Amino acid sequence: MQAPAAAPSGGKPSAPAGSFKVQCVGLVKTDPTAGSANPVLNVLRGMCSRYETFERVEYGFTAPLQSGTSSVTLRLFRHKPPKVNSSNPFAPPPPAMWTLVHESTPMRGPVYATLPATVREVAESNLYTYDGLAFVEAMGARVEYAVQKNGNYYICHHQGLEIQVERVGGPGPEVVVYSVAALARGRQVTNLTGKHWMLEATADAAAERQVEVARLMGSFAERLLPHVELKKPM
Template identity: 30%
Template sequence: MAPTSATMTECRAIGIVTNSNATPLHNTLRGLCSAYTSFKLYEAVLKVAGKATSIKMQRRIPPKQATPSPFADISPDRWMMVWESDAMRGPAFKDLPASVREVCEAQCFCANAPEFWKDLGAVLDYDMLKDGNEYICSHNGYEFLVQIMRFAPLEQPGNPDSAPKNFKGNYVMEVKTRVPEGKHFEGARALGSFGQILVPCT
């Protein structure tokens, strides 16, 4: 397993986008972003350390190819392990337009990563498939990752290669940015300011 970074501070906001507002929002984000792409992501939430701690295990699903390549941009054997703290609380945080938490990530290159973690004592809490678009946008000196997506449970829970059930309902929009230590208040306020640009579309 290869750590990708030390613990980072992340500011994040999540909202619901109705089907009728999804297209205008996508169009606005395409005009604001420096890059965008579609994605599919398998995500499992594992309980570890006596179920007191949760870790997200994520794998990007590469586009279907006649002959899968281990050298593709999205490797089917590359997993991202994500630990997140609870959102920071207190009088200074209650009025912020975004939650603030500590995040730590590590990459795991393993064809059988779920079984590897199971052998270490991790227990599957739930898993899902995420399908949507993501955008990289800059605002007030901060870079934001915006994801607009739908979730679907799997036909065979616990099997990363299982087909998903139907994607239904509204979209979820997640906006987040990583900030230097001590800059979480500024980052959260910048995220709120960026969100105001998107409000007319939602």
């Protein structure tokens, strides 16, 4: 296993410690006869500046704190590796890019209880390694689940919502529509979403904009009715 290197200057950078993520989720029923004409996808395409397909493996971990009295939850994503042309057919594959994410439990309090979306504090780092799973396990974390996600993500615009304060990413909320399959050490075993698609809408926010962005996310969710009802994940 190769030790992780620093993330490159190009691509999607990591969220710095202390940034916040606003999120709501929902289930979309699929019509096998509709193909790409799924109504909610058409709505999203009309609102987005770009969209792309993706394939991603996700691992969920629990990791003990140094005190040993409690633990934290982590998520690890393996991104689909880029195609590399090599003159040596026996050359080993290049290290893959992984993203390690820590999300806090949902923010609590009277203000947060009335918001239409969940607010969490987020920190993430990019890793370049041949086996990110073994790297995180070596730090004492234990795998809780493993899934593969396949679908599309959309960078949308809504009522001037442009989240560029803490993170140099695409403007507006990011919407991800995907199916989920459970994995057993990389082997697909079962489809978890069946004839449905998961839809996640997230937006980054600075500390002083948490409430504002969460309320804008609520009005964004209203635009996707009646095709999908987005709710706060617990």
